[in-house]
Amino acid sequence: MITQKMKYALKALLVLGDEAAKDRPQALTIEEIAKRSGTPKRFLEHILLEVRNAGVIASIRGRSGGYSLLKRPAEISISELLRTIDGPIAPLPCLSRRAYQRCDDCTDEATCRIRKVFAEVFWSYLVIIDSLTLEDMLKSGADQVMGAAQ
Amino acid sequence: MITQKMKYALKALLVLGDEAAKDRPQALTIEEIAKRSGTPKRFLEHILLEVRNAGVIASIRGRSGGYSLLKRPAEISISELLRTIDGPIAPLPCLSRRAYQRCDDCTDEATCRIRKVFAEVFWSYLVIIDSLTLEDMLKSGADQVMGAAQ
């Protein structure tokens, strides 16, 4: 299960993606994004900050400030967002590249049968999820009328 | 990430699977399984009970009692164990068959772009993980000497 926080992040990016697709896209305030996506404003604040620090969106401070996409939707990876917001994707800490950690109880990583089996599953899974971008999400509803950010 | 509890469950099943492969397999006590797998005994108690209630292992009470596999390793699904121990595998509650739940904030499931994209990823993932069995884990270290349950 992805966390509620990740859902909020995705909804926010959908809002920003929809905005970016308009004729005259504008930076949107946290308040506006919160309203359009149905996210608690003060919580969204932190989420957008993390997403910004990850280099996905840009912020402008002060009057007429707000947030906007920094990259094109096709270049915004959902799996990277997942790692940013929810932490490692790997099923075991010892299988995460970015956040590798030895299991406390591990005697020998090379012969661990749990690790070996999950490694195979995980590589296959990575191929799927690593290819997913915000563009895929934005397009996936193109044939429908939308309610809110969904 | 799978939980520590799930790791313990897997280790316990590896111990029972190894035992079942012996010439004269015996039911193993919780204490023995805990020792062989490096799991806190009183915690393992609960885990084994859940696994038993899921119909995967059998228990015998009283003197000379213990636990043993109820099915052949090839018929013990890792994804089912995951569902039993860690709960739904689906990335969203609205994508889980067994534990379906509408998202609180959802206005229209049919047009939700988050749901739509994760659904595709999830189905692909399911194909991979649903095919995984305890036998795969037991075999995966067959060419090596093992330390403990790993």
Added chain:
DNA sequence: ATAATTGTCTATAATATTTATCGTGTATAT
């Protein structure tokens, strides 16, 4: 029978994570 052994079940507790909210500071446009 009874004592020893071993699983069953409920309650409780410590810790970590998730999901926020609040206050204050900083930058910017007008």
Added chain:
DNA sequence: ATATACACGATAAATATTATAGACAATTAT
């Protein structure tokens, strides 16, 4: 200047995870 809007750290409530403890129930050996 001042209103507006993001930045950042502290804190808190709720929930989940990771156990531990105690009392009970079933079975077997003697």
